[in-house]
Amino acid sequence: MRRTLLSVAIGLAGAAGVTATGWALQAAALPPPTPAARMAADASVWLHEHRLVIDVFHTGHRRQTAACLRGWFATPHGVVVRGSLLGVGGGPVLRVAADSRRVAVVRGRVRRLPARLAVTAGCSGELAPLLARAAQSGGHLRAVRAFAAGRATVALQLMPSEGERLTLDVSPRTFQPLVATITRGERKLVARLYLARATGRVLRRFGLLRLAEARSRR
Amino acid sequence: MSVRSPAAGRALTLSPPPGWLLGWWGLGRAVTLATAFALKPTVWTLDRWDGRWYRMVARGGYLLVPGRQSDPAFFPLYPIVLRLVHGAGVRWGLVGPLISNLALLPGLALFYALTRELFSEPVARRATIYLAIFPLGYVFSMAYPESIELVLFAAAPLAALRGRWWTAAACAGAAALARPEGLFLALPLAGIAWSQRRRLSTSRRGAALAAVLAPAAALVSYSLYLASVVHDPLAWSEAERAWGRRFQLAGVYRAFAHLPAAVGHTPWLVRDVVFFFCYLGLLAAARRLGTPLPWLAAGAAIVVLPLFTGAFDSIARFGLLAPPLFWGLAGLTADARVHRAVSALSLGLLVVCTVSLAYVFP
Numbered sequence: 285m286r287r288t289l290l291s292v293a294i295g296l297a298g299a300a301g302v303t304a305t306g307w308a309l310q311a312a313a314l315p316p317p318t319p320a321a322r323m324a325a326d327a328s329v330w331l332h333e334h335r336l337v338i339d340v341f342h343t344g345h346r347r348q349t350a351a352c353l354r355g356w357f358a359t360p361h362g363v364v365v366r367g368s369l370l371g372v373g374g375g376p377v378l379r380v381a382a383d384s385r386r387v388a389v390v391r392g393r394v395r396r397l398p399a400r401l402a403v404t405a406g407c408s409g410e411l412a413p414l415l416a417r418a419a420q421s422g423g424h425l426r427a428v429r430a431f432a433a434g435r436a437t438v439a440l441q442l443m444p445s446e447g448e449r450l451t452l453d454v455s456p457r458t459f460q461p462l463v464a465t466i467t468r469g470e471r472k473l474v475a476r477l478y479l480a481r482a483t484g485r486v487l488r489r490f491g492l493l494r495l496a497e498a499r500s501r502r
Numbered sequence: 503m504s505v506r507s508p509a510a511g512r513a514l515t516l517s518p519p520p521g522w523l524l525g526w527w528g529l530g531r532a533v534t535l536a537t538a539f540a541l542k543p544t545v546w547t548l549d550r551w552d553g554r555w556y557r558m559v560a561r562g563g564y565l566l567v568p569g570r571q572s573d574p575a576f577f578p579l580y581p582i583v584l585r586l587v588h589g590a591g592v593r594w595g596l597v598g599p600l601i602s603n604l605a606l607l608p609g610l611a612l613f614y615a616l617t618r619e620l621f622s623e624p625v626a627r628r629a630t631i632y633l634a635i636f637p638l639g640y641v642f643s644m645a646y647p648e649s650i651e652l653v654l655f656a657a658a659p660l661a662a663l664r665g666r667w668w669t670a671a672a673c674a675g676a677a678a679l680a681r682p683e684g685l686f687l688a689l690p691l692a693g694i695a696w697s698q699r700r701r702l703s704t705s706r707r708g709a710a711l712a713a714v715l716a717p718a719a720a721l722v723s724y725s726l727y728l729a730s731v732v733h734d735p736l737a738w739s740e741a742e743r744a745w746g747r748r749f750q751l752a753g754v755y756r757a758f759a760h761l762p763a764a765v766g767h768t769p770w771l772v773r774d775v776v777f778f779f780c781y782l783g784l785l786a787a788a789r790r791l792g793t794p795l796p797w798l799a800a801g802a803a804i805v806v807l808p809l810f811t812g813a814f815d816s817i818a819r820f821g822l823l824a825p826p827l828f829w830g831l832a833g834l835t836a837d838a839r840v841h842r843a844v845s846a847l848s849l850g851l852l853v854v855c856t857v858s859l860a861y862v863f864p
Binding site: 291292293294295298304305309313314318328329332333419422 | 558559560561562563564565566567568569570572573578581582585586668671672675679704705707708709710711712713714715716718719720722723724726727730731732
């Protein structure tokens, strides 16, 4: 009996040794994530948890209110695709497919608003994967102290694609996204982001309600 | 490099591999590399798919992005090795394929030695040849941890069979840090410990128990590390969910029920389904050959358990780490003509499967 207990004690001590050695090996050999990567990951979670973003876009001297809804939507060909719908002030509506990132005008005409920049900066379905990718890869991601939306923020700077620069100002405490600024060449767009719940009233206001319901009717 | 039993018969020593083993390793790698370079004359083909994720961990460590595909799904040993070799001056794109191709040689040598201990020399030789040129064996040339896992998966039970239980514990622990399949090493190690129980001293029994517990202990170390870095000890499981992998009792039913739709979406899935049923047949053949029950259980777990996640994806690749499959195949090819036919077929399929790498993940 005593010998059996001794064997068990040696075995458990050995297993504990494997655990301790394994942990020490990982802690010594692998780098911890950078603060910028952590913040980008947390900001991505905020966006992931909110299907609807109400945006106030600033381009040049113009100011436009819009709302972007993430989900599954029917195309004119009857195919249901994952993507986002951006309704600008109750008028024109844009649709961006999540996989191809192709922007299509669903309704009306979009004037004086760079559509590509608007969906990138103003849609949670576009911003969240950009941030997640940047957080995971760590390349071209920086975090600096900044001031935006009337308060101190942390500005996450990343390059979503060649020639495109995105700065996302997040709350320094909760990392909630507040302002997205995107530039491509000479064009610049600033979007104040309000993460919101997708209610019928809001969707109706931005002309998204019927388009959002089209999916559920199919 | 091969494993030999010296006069004492209780040590793991390394000596040059036999010529035939070197030849089959060289042939398998030459076929894979030539096909991969014919597709694209860079290491791109061998460094893509999961290789990108392992490199990401090696360069920047772990980060969990809830709800999205993130890197804690990829176990830490391989990224650690990548980082160490990169530190010696090898560039990132090359380091993964280089390690995998080189590690396969000791992996095959250890597998041969293990098989020889359990069966006979002819069975060991044939099983090792099939492993070297297996259709899915192109993964052994990619930036994937399978080669390293093979080394550890063969070394741990071999050390145990030779009474080197602390070495077995270290290898089993390392195997579980390389791939989740390492957990199943506990089964053959427990079987070996049970068969040796009357011969073992008190301290060796303790070491044997440590070896059986080592894979689980190593997994605990990974969870503790993730808890300290990403504040979620089960981040690896959480990350797997973003790939649609979630263990459920009804997973097997879902895998079969959703199969037509899944094949419609990804026709390449047929490959995994075909291999899955071949693997079941090979497990039966391994049983007929007299494979010890704990080994059969480990092999079955490696092949069947992934189905509980509700998908067939990558089951063909997972089978590479189930030794009983290759023992079963070797048991079916005692006739020299059958052996030659299987070898030729395997080499042909190795080319075809390597070409598929341009279109689909392994």
